[in-house]
Amino acid sequence: MFNEEIFNFNIDNIKNDLAIEGMEITDTDVNLYRQFANQEIDMPQLISMIKNEIA
Numbered sequence: 001m002f003n004e005e006i007f008n009f010n011i012d013n014i015k016n017d018l019a020i021e022g023m024e025i026t027d028t029d030v031n032l033y034r035q036f037a038n039q040e041i042d043m044p045q046l047i048s049m050i051k052n053e054i055a
Contacts, residue, residue: 011025011030011033028053032046032049032050
């Protein structure tokens with residue numbers, strides 16, 4: 001397991017950093033990474049989901 005407060009803090013920092021670069025991270029993206037962190041999905045599944053989101 002991971003610390004939810006630290007995770008949310010890190011996501012907020014990442015969102016801010018990406019916004020400076022003109023990029024955006026969505027709630028869907030956050031949920032995918034949360035599932036990965038909780039070991040609900042593995043790396044190949046994560047990659048596949050991201051590819052499907054882009055296509």
